[in-house]
Amino acid sequence: MEFFSSHTIVGMQHISEVVFVVMCQRVGTSEEIVFRREAMDIKEVVDRRVTAKDGLVHMLSGSMREGFRLEGSDVDMMYWQNNHRVIMDMSQSEFYNKANTTLILSDSSESPPGFTLLQLLTPTTDSDVQSACVIMNDKVYISSSIYRQLTCSIISPDSTEHGPCGNSIRGSIEYDYAWCFVCDSWPLAASSWINRCHSWPDPEVINDIVRNGCHFVAIGNQFGPHENEEWRISFSQAEYKLVYSMNHCQFLTYGLLKLFLKEVINQQSDETSKLLCSYHMKTAIFWAIQQNIQPHWCAQNFLAGFWVCFKLLLKWVYEGICPNFFIPQNNMFLTKVHGSAQNRLFIELYQLYNKGMTCLLESYSIGPWIIYILYNHRSISFIDTDESTYISDSQYDAERVIESMPYFNTNILPRDLCQITKVINTIEQLIESPLSHYQVVVLQKLTSYILYSTAFLLQNMYTYSSVNKQMYIADKQSYHMLKLAAKFGYVSDTLYIAMYYYKTLRYREALSVIEMTKVKLAQPYLMYDGHVDRERYTEAVGGLSWSRKLRQAVAEDIVLTNRICFISELIPEQQSAIQNKMPILAIPVFVMLHFLEFLCYRHIDTTVSHAALYMLQDLVHHETSPYVRDVCKDISWEILGICQQITGNPQAALYSYQQSLITQHPRQIETATQRRIHEIVLSTSHQ
Structure with a gap:
């Protein structure tokens, strides 16, 4: 050696x-790796259970799924239609309901090892699959190259092709999105692997891997006879389970x-x-x-x-x-x-x-x-x-905060009460099943997120109702949900209550909550975005339960689901983000705090509202502020511009909007920003 x-x-x-x-x-450490994996696993369980039969399933794969968090690593995602299934031979078709499932046959007879053709057997309602179909030997096949081109930019409009994936960059993170097809069976070409597993992995792992089948990603073998039509067999799911077993x-x-x-x-x-x-x-x-x-x-x-x-x-x-x-x-x-x-x-x-x-x-x-x-x-x-x-304990806790953040997959994001009920029922069922401490933490945070989103959804539903009793009941229910969410959420989650009060025109109540939140956010032991004074944090909350640490010492960005109106001043930004396929807006907690403070004081004391605006301006203009991450600079400049425009300072607002455009990577709110710039230019030209 x-x-x-x-x-x-x-x-x-x-x-x-x-x-x-x-x-x-x-x-x-081994504890950190276990937490990362169990957090991802429980999020995926929730996602799979709430996905509709004709919905879209997604899976985190690659190094992130395996438990790595190395600087510079990209994020690999796999997407597939839940009602499309690949079968290995015709006999397997009897296991599926052809009325609601599109069947695809794997035909590897002419392909190199590890690759196959995909023959469409039954009709599909998916337009991309239909457009990717080609005729060969009087049979209909799905072309991998055409499908890849069609799906490349579905998740992110600025994506470029990278292998079988669409590749895009958000902030400093690179993403690879692979649109694929799923197969419930283990491929015959890999049957020798099962017989080879004598010493590793354990039989339970082997059975789990084989039982969950494989995927097919949109890239062919350049030396194969049908490179543009062939698909590569992907063992991403099997691989992360093998890594788990190390x-x-x-x-x-x-x-x-x-x-x-x-x-x-x-x-x-x-x-x-x-x-x-x-x-x-x-x-x-x-x-x-x-x-x-x-x-x-x-x-x-x-x-x-x-x-x-x-x-x-x-x-x-x-x-x-x-x-x-x-x-x-x-x-x-x-x-x-x-x-x-x-x-x-x-x-x-x-x-x-x-x-x-x-x-x-x-x-x-x-x-x-x-x-x-x-x-x-x-x-x-x-x-x-x-x-x-x-x-240190603070390092472990910072890790827990990051990994327990809500899972922003469109299947879990609240859209309507029916879908919310499905998510809550799923969480309720999981709570009754054997869970690790880590998974309970993730479900706790997810529940908090669902509750405050539901509160605003209810308020939006009954805002224009002519029945006062319905409005009164909805208001009571919404407020109760917000208080409950704050009980086991972050310190910063109380700002959702302030937002709700502002939205329902109760400005003094909102300011009371803001002042209380200010005091908590000013504590020297506060953990925010991984930044923390370790000694003060340990001295203040060391030894407390994780639930109490969340409520007393942890803050995170304010997250708005874009299909729910949380604050009317940001409706254009949320609509713009939806157009750009961004399901959420993440706003730095201190930016939101000063924004709400400014908006509320406008109706009570304009002098104090100007002071709040100055605080917001100092925060956003500070180039190296630890409270405004690079990926959130666009919305922060946007909010500053909105406040400046409200106060009648169009020139300052115009500068802020221009800065927002410069910092938009990706351009999730570009349409709203350009519209606001156009309004200012138009109004000043008429003066």
Whole structure:
């Protein structure tokens, strides 16, 4: 085994333990990873249960679903029509109701391993599927290339094609959206995988994976006879379940491989920087675990596990063959890693191999820590690998806040009382089932979100009712729901009560709530958007239940479902966002606080309303404010412009709207902003 030649095995163990600890801090402790996964799982359960038969199902996949939160990682999403099903042979058609299910037959007879044609068997009402149909040999097939082009920009209008996905950037995050088809059966081409699973994974995992089938994504094999029509079999669902079944050391090894690819391998030369991807790293760790090349995966031999995977990768590049884990006959190097590029990549990897473990020094995430331990190994006799000793409660809590945020899938977003009832019933059923503490937290926050959305929906329904009694009852119910939501929501959730009071013209009551919220938001231990004074936070709420921590010390953005009117001044922005397929508006909590304060005082004391406007202006103009994230700058400038326009300062409003346009990535409220700019230009030209 190739290690640092001048150090003993004991020294190597120290280095392995140090890198293990560093990876825990970079990737997450086992507790953090479990929380991320369980939070995503329970959100998906709710989503699936409330999705209509003719609705759209979506699944988070890739590294985010596996539990990673690495900086710069993209977000991978998969979408499919719930009433479309792929079958592997005609005999499976009897299991489906053809009256409400579109059946599609997988025909892989002429396709390379891992790819197939999709033949449309029964009529479809989906216009994109209809438009993507082509005739071959008197049969109707769905063209992957046409379908990909048609669906690329459904989720985000500015998307571009990227492999089988539509790719877009929101703020600093890159998204990949894959529109696909689902199959309830395990593909015959991957049947050998089941027989190969002797040591890993466990039989329960195998059965779960096989029972849940696979997907088909819209991309063909460029060397196949029907590249534009073929679809690739996707095992994304199986893959995240395999990653779930890894122990923490194996998972961190996978994380180290991803970092090593990004920070070392892809930095060797421009010619080879895009030949390998994280999927190759995932494939390497899968094969290494299943073939039992490394019998013991633990902190003490952490780097030994990494080295096993690196040597496997080197072997594959030398041979020009990277066997897909589920269908080994599918060589994933076929399209890129061949010829001169393959030779160049092998030379670079072999040079790293000859350096032994010192090649890790080239990683800016890991290298400095290894250097530190090498220079101080005589003074360090013990490395503490107990995760609980090097991560604080506030870090865990910040993680819980992020992961327990509502799941903004259109299936869960409140649209009408019927759909809300379905979501609440689903949550009620889940509460009665065995849940982890983490999943209870997620359902708690989701319930809070549903309650305050329902309160405004009810108010909107009865605003123009001629029956005073109905309005009175709806008002009482709405207020009760808002109070209940605030009881187990964030500190900032009380602003929904203030919004409700403002919307129902009770300005003094709204201001009373705003003042109370101000006091809570001014506490030095407040956690907002991951920012927190750890010592003060621990001193103030350490040891309290998570529910009490939420109510006393945590604030988050104000989230408005765009199909519900929360505040009339923002109706144009919500309508614009709907046009751009954005289901929600997220508004920084302090921006909303000063906005509401300004609006309420306009009806009571204009002097104080101007003071609130100045506070809002200072907040928005502050370029590095921790209270206004980059992704929320557009709506923040927009709100400032609205206030300035209300006060009769069109020039200041015009500047704010222009700043809003500049910061809109993506342009979710562009139509509203341009309309407001047009109104100002028109009004000033007539003066």
